[in-house]
Amino acid sequence: MRVDRLLSMLLIISGKGTVTGKELAEHFEVSLRTIYRDIEKISEAGIPIASSSGKGGGYYIMD
Numbered sequence: 001m002r003v004d005r006l007l008s009m010l011l012i013i014s015g016k017g018t019v020t021g022k023e024l025a026e027h028f029e030v031s032l033r034t035i036y037r038d039i040e041k042i043s044e045a046g047i048p049i050a051s052s053s054g055k056g057g058g059y060y061i062m063d
Helices: 002-016 019-027 034-045
Strands: 049-052 058-061
Touching: 002 019, 002 034, 002 058, 019 034, 019 058, 034 049
Parallel strands: none
Antiparallel strands: 049 058
């Protein structure tokens, strides 16, 4: 269920600090494109989520 995945994603990101889209896709067994859409939905809900690129990059929740 999508809502469960979105909430689980938030818990994983808040617990680890920074998580790549690939890690999330593998964890939830979905495509990377699905993760991109889910991150967009989380952002639309008003949760301050951001991304950084390059080595050590990924998604994180802003302060």
